[in-house]
Amino acid sequence: MLGDWLEQLGSSASTPGGGAAAALAAASGAALVEMVVNLTVGKNAYAEHEAYVRPIGEEARQLRLRALELAGADQAAFDAVMAAYGLAKQTDEEKAARSLAIQTATAEAAQPPLRVAGVAARIIELAASLPGRSNRNVLSDVGVAASLAVSALESAAINVEVNLATLKDETVRSELRRELDAHVATGQLGREIVGNVRRGVSG
């Protein structure tokens, strides 16, 4: 079932593209947090942590579904940008209308990757809360979850930045930049989890 999607991703069709791939990485990271929680609850050795980790698993499930929705939203938003670029540009009126449509569609297209960045940042926070409380046998999966979420965050940031470069309205630009930077800051925590897990599984 993954093969068909990957073949579409590799094709010259404009969607799915990097935005959807970023969302998929976020969804994979969320699913691994969920898996680690599912392999922790109901085990005697972790009974004392069950009340703590159970809501983390539930939130991770929601984030997985949200990331998958955003992959679809990213495709739709990108198609709308392409449609705006395809508008007639013969007369001055047409040129002005096309330019406005491009600006509007581009601002809209920044939203799905911005939200993917927010989802990825939250997955990093959830992953960070697991070591020491979750099943020790799947510590490596916490590290993979964090690594994928960091890449999803970074990839989503690239896609927001592509849109920022086209936007002319300084107010819209700086608001998007501010929101993005707040999410991107969480990337450092994600890198720390990966480093800690690698030391933890090796020793």
Add this chain to the structure above:
Amino acid sequence: MLGDWLEQLGSSASTPGGGAAAALAAASGAALVEMVVNLTVGKNAYAEHEAYVRPIGEEARQLRLRALELAGADQAAFDAVMAAYGLAKQTDEEKAARSLAIQTATAEAAQPPLRVAGVAARIIELAASLPGRSNRNVLSDVGVAASLAVSALESAAINVEVNLATLKDETVRSELRRELDAHVATGQLGREIVGNVRRGVSG
């Protein structure tokens, strides 16, 4: 089609797990390299680079298929390790046979993530060769490809290291470690591509 796989990933079923998710990230990165090439060949503006980028696209396609195969191989190898742990351990003979079976299955289980690391390293090299020769409009996708390949490499390394920690044979361990380190070294190039792309798309 992705939703079902992600739900399985999030479930308490032991496979798919982090190893398969790492392989999927590598396959996504490969597919994006392939996409960028597919959006470059046949365009007049990039005619001079066509002979250069076409084999990159073909190799990326092969790597995409290989990564997807490795996701399946990772699951099979992990199941074999679990089966070894499940062997009888009542008598001394049983204990010795079980211990040997665990060591053999664990050494085998290091192979799929080691190969994913190699695939990811090669995707990074392919992505590095594209900027300046591929379609400028999809430069961001080169950055996402590199980011996902770096995460696939890092995630695969975590999974190799988990197996290394169980292996008792120092010769096997050091050979696996040597091969892994050779792949991991390419991660730095991947981070540089991501940084260069982010500066490039921003302005």
